[in-house]
Amino acid sequence: MKKFIPLYIALFFAPSVMAQELMSVYEAPDEEKSVLQINSMNYYASNHYNNALTDKFLFGGTITTDIKDRALNRLGSLNSFGGQAEQELLFYTPAFSPIGDERYGFMVEISDHHLLSTHMASDLFQTLMYGNAGTLGDTMDFGFTHAQYLHYQKVGIGIYEKSTMSSIRLNYVIGSRAFEGRLSNSWMLSQTDTISLQLQGAGYQTDRFSPYIGLQGSGVSVDLNYNFKFETKNGREQILNLQVNNLGFIYWNQSTIDYGVDSLVRYTGFDVQDFMNQPEGAENNYNFQDTLGIERARGNVLKALPIEFSIQKLPMRESDKKLQFIGGFKTLLTSDYFPYFYGGAYYAVSDAFTGSTRLSYGGFGRLQWGLNLNYWAGDKARISLGTFDMIGFISKTYGHGRSMHLSANFNF
Amino acid sequence: MKKHTLLLFALLIFSFACKKEETRWDTAWEAPLVHGHLTINDMIPVEYTETNADGYLSLVIHEPVFGFSLDTLIQLPDTTVQEKTAIGVPSIEVTPSFVQPSNYDQELDLGDIKLRKVIIRSGTVETKMVNTWPGKTSLALFLPNVTNELGSFNHIYYMDAGSEADPSSDEASFDMANYHMDLRGIDENLFNSLGINVVVQSNEETDNYIVTDADTNIIGFTFKDMIPQYAMGYFGQYTFADTMTMSLPPLKNVVAGTLDLDSIDMVLTVKNGFNLIAQAKITKLTGINTRTNNLSELEFPQKNTTLNIDPASGGLYDYVPSEYPLIINNTNSNMISFLENLSDSILVGYEMKINPFGNITGGADEFFPNSKMELFLDGEFPMNLGANNLTIQDTLDIDWENPGNLDPNEVRIVVAYENGFPMGAASKFYLLDDSETVIDSIIGSGPIQSGIYAEESYTTTASAGQVTFLLDKGQLESLDLASKIILRVAFDTHESAMIKVPADAFFDFNVRSNLNITIAL
Numbered sequence: 001m002k003k004f005i006p007l008y009i010a011l012f013f014a015p016s017v018m019a020q021e022l023m024s025v026y027e028a029p030d031e032e033k034s035v036l037q038i039n040s041m042n043y044y045a046s047n048h049y050n051n052a053l054t055d056k057f058l059f060g061g062t063i064t065t066d067i068k069d070r071a072l073n074r075l076g077s078l079n080s081f082g083g084q085a086e087q088e089l090l091f092y093t094p095a096f097s098p099i100g101d102e103r104y105g106f107m108v109e110i111s112d113h114h115l116l117s118t119h120m121a122s123d124l125f126q127t128l129m130y131g132n133a134g135t136l137g138d139t140m141d142f143g144f145t146h147a148q149y150l151h152y153q154k155v156g157i158g159i160y161e162k163s164t165m166s167s168i169r170l171n172y173v174i175g176s177r178a179f180e181g182r183l184s185n186s187w188m189l190s191q192t193d194t195i196s197l198q199l200q201g202a203g204y205q206t207d208r209f210s211p212y213i214g215l216q217g218s219g220v221s222v223d224l225n226y227n228f229k230f231e232t233k234n235g236r237e238q239i240l241n242l243q244v245n246n247l248g249f250i251y252w253n254q255s256t257i258d259y260g261v262d263s264l265v266r267y268t269g270f271d272v273q274d275f276m277n278q279p280e281g282a283e284n285n286y287n288f289q290d291t292l293g294i295e296r297a298r299g300n301v302l303k304a305l306p307i308e309f310s311i312q313k314l315p316m317r318e319s320d321k322k323l324q325f326i327g328g329f330k331t332l333l334t335s336d337y338f339p340y341f342y343g344g345a346y347y348a349v350s351d352a353f354t355g356s357t358r359l360s361y362g363g364f365g366r367l368q369w370g371l372n373l374n375y376w377a378g379d380k381a382r383i384s385l386g387t388f389d390m391i392g393f394i395s396k397t398y399g400h401g402r403s404m405h406l407s408a409n410f411n412f
Numbered sequence: 413m414k415k416h417t418l419l420l421f422a423l424l425i426f427s428f429a430c431k432k433e434e435t436r437w438d439t440a441w442e443a444p445l446v447h448g449h450l451t452i453n454d455m456i457p458v459e460y461t462e463t464n465a466d467g468y469l470s471l472v473i474h475e476p477v478f479g480f481s482l483d484t485l486i487q488l489p490d491t492t493v494q495e496k497t498a499i500g501v502p503s504i505e506v507t508p509s510f511v512q513p514s515n516y517d518q519e520l521d522l523g524d525i526k527l528r529k530v531i532i533r534s535g536t537v538e539t540k541m542v543n544t545w546p547g548k549t550s551l552a553l554f555l556p557n558v559t560n561e562l563g564s565f566n567h568i569y570y571m572d573a574g575s576e577a578d579p580s581s582d583e584a585s586f587d588m589a590n591y592h593m594d595l596r597g598i599d600e601n602l603f604n605s606l607g608i609n610v611v612v613q614s615n616e617e618t619d620n621y622i623v624t625d626a627d628t629n630i631i632g633f634t635f636k637d638m639i640p641q642y643a644m645g646y647f648g649q650y651t652f653a654d655t656m657t658m659s660l661p662p663l664k665n666v667v668a669g670t671l672d673l674d675s676i677d678m679v680l681t682v683k684n685g686f687n688l689i690a691q692a693k694i695t696k697l698t699g700i701n702t703r704t705n706n707l708s709e710l711e712f713p714q715k716n717t718t719l720n721i722d723p724a725s726g727g728l729y730d731y732v733p734s735e736y737p738l739i740i741n742n743t744n745s746n747m748i749s750f751l752e753n754l755s756d757s758i759l760v761g762y763e764m765k766i767n768p769f770g771n772i773t774g775g776a777d778e779f780f781p782n783s784k785m786e787l788f789l790d791g792e793f794p795m796n797l798g799a800n801n802l803t804i805q806d807t808l809d810i811d812w813e814n815p816g817n818l819d820p821n822e823v824r825i826v827v828a829y830e831n832g833f834p835m836g837a838a839s840k841f842y843l844l845d846d847s848e849t850v851i852d853s854i855i856g857s858g859p860i861q862s863g864i865y866a867e868e869s870y871t872t873t874a875s876a877g878q879v880t881f882l883l884d885k886g887q888l889e890s891l892d893l894a895s896k897i898i899l900r901v902a903f904d905t906h907e908s909a910m911i912k913v914p915a916d917a918f919f920d921f922n923v924r925s926n927l928n929i930t931i932a933l
Contacts, residue, residue, distance in 0.1 A: 056435050061435065063437035130440065131440040132441055132443075133440035133441055192444075268447055269444030269446045271447060272446055272448030
């Protein structure tokens with residue numbers, strides 16, 4: 001019973017701990033043992049909105065003019081805010097090989113994924129946070145504003161190579177809920193007596209946003225994980241990890257609502273003639289959605305999953321060097337995600353305890369400093385805790401997000 | 413150490429999960445609310461205005477102000493009439509070929525009215541024939557003077573053998589709409605009389621039977637809900653006298669100030685839509701201003717004078733009402749002071765005599781479809797007036813609900829205008845709670861300025877400006893509590909002088925808002 005306590009703790013934290021996970025350390029597998037791996041990878045980040053602002057939305061409070069001004073002054077052509085929360089349970093067993101080759105074992109995955117990816121045009125931020133009174137006569141460009149939220153689960157089976165833990169999985173994807181909206185050529189011009197609003201855009205949303213597992217869509221995906229070993233000039237073994245995840249789609253059900261808008265509305269206030277001298281009983285109903293020309297239709301929607309691609313040079317636990325270089329690259333196929341690069345150092349304090357630190361740039365965020373700690377309980381288990389955004393925990397002014405991750409391996 | 417780390421994470425996560433208070437931030441929005449271009453015809457329908465000979469605006473009225481119909485005098489009451497028929501000999505053997513015709517005039521009891529002809533708008537007649545003859549009998553009913561487009565009214569009733577103790581009968585009901593009924597009887601020299609032809613005969617094919625003078629058959633009519641659309645005859649002599657109140661609700665909203673008028677031309681016409689002689693007398697025209705308790709009696713030459721009203725001319729389909737015009741203007745009446753009293757109700761006293769000299773037309777009174785006796789007003793009220801703090805007030809129900817996540821701090825309503833009327837206005841709003849106590853007021857930054865009036869040319873140069881209404885936090889909270897709002901607008905003509913309103917006067921306005929709102933999520 002006692003040996004499962006770490007597992008309980010991990011499962012307890014898994015849905016809520018914040019982290020951003022790229023594999024922290026590679027250790028040579030014991031090809032005879034099964035592995036239970038729990039990963040909780042959670043983060044949110046922004047390249048321009050600092051924590052002083054985002055904390056007000058998360059925890060409440062008054063967004064002062066100073067906070068708004070600081071954010072507005074930093075905004076640029078891409079103002080991303082996004083995050084991922086992924087909880088994953090992986091089980092590897094060498095006991096049998098689905099393809100009849102003893103070099104490969106069988107693996108199962110159950111995971112839950114949230115993705116939020118947004119970009120808000122600077123002018124839209126200014127309009128929402130300040131109103132339009134200060135920008136009379138200015139054309140406020142809302143173009144390319146984008147918001148996407150996706151929640152899905154994956155249940156997958158696959159094979160892995162026992163010697164390297166490289167794997168390929170085929171997943172059934174359960175779509176729980178989603179929305180996405182994107183504006184193209186859209187703007188607003190406020191003048192003393194007229195507000196002109198042009199909206200061009202499209203989007204969709206699922207019919208419901210509850211319960212937690214919504215069962216509103218189905219799909220398939222393939223996840224690839226490849227560990228490539230090579231030797232340096234001085235004969236030291238190194239490893240490169242390549243991951244391609246979410247090669248697949250979700251087919252949302254026929255209750256899904258598809259939106260489209262292509263309209264130019266000039267609002268000059270109500271004409272008094274619309275109210276005067278009307279026949280008795282005449283009503284003036286004003287429908288904002290109709291006025292904006294938003295069209296909606298229900299039907300199935302097929303959407304590709306956001307493909308994740310990463311390549312990284314991992315530290316090896318078995319290396320005879322205490323200090324190792326780490327580095328990598330990740331990208332996520334959404335328009336708001338900037339390619340993520342990192343580099344840093346890994347240091348083995350002892351056989352049981354190691355740590356790493358890194359500097360990274362990209363993703364939904366900006367320059368980040370990360371720390372990661374690994375602890376081995378003999379050969380039975382490893383627990384890793386870390387964050388890739390220490391600044392986010394330290395400073396509200398300079399922090400632009402927060403991240404935490406937890407990973408645990410159990411060999412038996 | 414490990415325990416402490418986990419505890420730290422747990423606390424951090426807990427703090428993330430609990431949003432302690434609303435997220436709030438201040439915004440300032442500017443948006444147009446209402447705009448418009450108003451002319452006099454947006455307030456007064458175009459049929460009530462015209463440009464007069466002097467080139468400025470007059471209000472004109474061409475419409476009945478009071479009227480009544482005389483159809484209540486010419487009612488055909490529900491009535492049942494029966495006629496008994498019997499043979500004129502002690503007994504007779506009735507063979508299949510036996511026929512007993514009879515003609516008679518059935519008089520209708522219509523009181524003092526003596527009708528010669530009516531056309532029925534709606535109503536029914538129910539007929540019932542009762543047979544006591546001891547053999548099968550038929551009865552043919554023929555009303556030669558009751559006609560429609562298909563001809564004269566007729567119907568045949570078939571009855572089995574009956575007896576005095578156990579008579580047989582046959583019934584039928586008829587819609588009498590559009591029937592023309594000549595009520596002069598068979599010989600066309602009576603009134604209120606229906607000429608009837610009846611033929612009673614055996615309905616047996618071979619058998620004979622004996623009828624005695626004790627076997628009496630009955631012909632019965634029941635008239636129900638008979639309403640005429642035309643009637644001719646003598647309608648009787650009547651005198652009506654009454655005093656009625658005409659309420660003028662819009663003028664109840666005038667709460668202060670004075671109005672100066674210059675000239676009025678009015679023709680009050682008594683119209684008689686009936687072909688009968690009548691006399692009319694207007695005994696009272698009293699205006700009452702309930703705000704000031706001032707009474708104003710309108711005096712004009714024909715007041716309290718008996719007016720002989722001629723009959724309408726023409727016929728059923730082309731009748732023309734007779735008219736008796738009463739010319740009332742500021743030279744022969746006190747109309748100006750009467751109107752300047754701003755009465756909100758008027759007492760009208762009148763007398764009306766129908767056929768004051770009796771039946772001198774030989775029963776030729778006529779009632780035409782939709783004809784009525786009415787007082788028709790043709791008036792021209794030149795908009796040459798002066799208003800001095802003429803204040804109109806109205807109370808409106810309001811149900812302002814503060815939107816939950818939009819918390820207004822200050823609202824500035826700006827009315828930008830261009831006023832081409834030679835008249836300015838200042839407005840105030842008063843907020844009332846449920847007990848109708850004034851809890852707050854909203855006052856504009858100034859009045860709407862009058863257009864500049866040129867007395868020589870009757871022209872007005874538009875004035876432009878803007879009025880700002882500023883609602884602070886306290887007033888917005890009062891608005892949340894208010895259930896009624898009083899709008900009070902005081903009008904002043906340019907320099908409080910007499911002005912003439914040009915036909916092309918206009919008021920352009922654009923109302924925009926500046927809202928300082930705290931958004932709360």
